Amino acid sequence: DVKVTQSSRYLVKRTGEKVFLExxxxxxxxxxxxxxxxxxxxxxxxxxxxxxxxxxKGDIPEGYSVSREKxxxxxxxxESASTNQTSMYxxxxxxxxxxxQPQHFGDGTRLSxx
Amino acid sequence: GDxxxxxxxxxTLSEEAFLTINCTYTATGYPSLFWxxxxxxxxxxLLLKATKADDKGSNKGFExxxxxxxxxxxxxxxxxxxxxxxxxFCALSERGGSEKLVFGKGTKLTVNP
Numbered sequence: 001d002v003k004v005t006q007s008s009r010y011l012v013k014r015t016g017e018k019v020f021l022e023x024x025x026x027x028x029x030x031x032x033x034x035x036x037x038x039x040x041x042x043x044x045x046x047x048x049x050x051x052x053x054x055x056x057k058g059d060i061p062e063g064y065s066v067s068r069e070k071x072x073x074x075x076x077x078x079e080s081a082s083t084n085q086t087s088m089y090x091x092x093x094x095x096x097x098x099x100x101q102p103q104h105f106g107d108g109t110r111l112s113x114x
Numbered sequence: 115g116d117x118x119x120x121x122x123x124x125x126t127l128s129e130e131a132f133l134t135i136n137c138t139y140t141a142t143g144y145p146s147l148f149w150x151x152x153x154x155x156x157x158x159x160l161l162l163k164a165t166k167a168d169d170k171g172s173n174k175g176f177e178x179x180x181x182x183x184x185x186x187x188x189x190x191x192x193x194x195x196x197x198x199x200x201x202x203f204c205a206l207s208e209r210g211g212s213e214k215l216v217f218g219k220g221t222k223l224t225v226n227p
Contacts, residue, residue, distance in 0.1 A: 004157075031213055042203065042219035043158075058214075090157055094213050100146035100165035101213050105157035 006106040019078040023091030032074035037088040120218035137204035145206040
């Protein structure tokens with residue numbers, strides 16, 4: 001079974017801190033994704049990466065950056081955390097080729113910015 | 115851009131009731147369609163998928179049929195159980211693209227004994 005592991009289930013940080021969320025997948029997937037999930041808004045794509053050192057902005061990249069130095073690891077960085085970044089963050093991965101490749105999700109990190 | 119619209123929740127049913135969650139989409143190309151489920155405190159899990167018109171995806175008693183003429187992918191289950199209580203997300207991905215998903219906003223289902 002595919003396993004996508006997010007480093008923390010719960011995280012509490014302070015406004016202005018630099019925050020790192022880590023995600024690791026064990027299935028050699030090319031694609032990796034970061035979403036945030038908010039009540040009434042569903043899932044919104046922050047960034048995705050289709051290869052090592054490659055990244056593309058999603059729908060809401062402002063205030064975030066990402067890093068992918070190794071194929072299995074995709075990090076989300078909040079450069080200077082703000083209270084409006086309090087949310088559930090979900091990482092996912094998938095293969096590139098083939099129609100209908102599903103994304104496989106981690107269990108999420110619930111981040112609170114105080 | 116592409117979009118997915120699914121029925122607003124929450125939906126509350128009694129055990130063994132019939133479930134339908136409506137999902138319609140707009141897409142410029144020929145997307146693949148998915149239903150994901152999120153149980154409390156967990157990430158999303160793929161429930162079922164369909165990649166071409168008239169395909170029926172099925173899993174755990176849930177079914178959905180890819181209807182190109184009505185741009186719909188409604189989720190159905192004949193007899194729900196308490197353990198089906200979760201949030202359900204409809205999603206699409208463009209064929210031949212980067213496999214980015216566009217999600218609906220989710221429908222929360224509660225099944226009472």
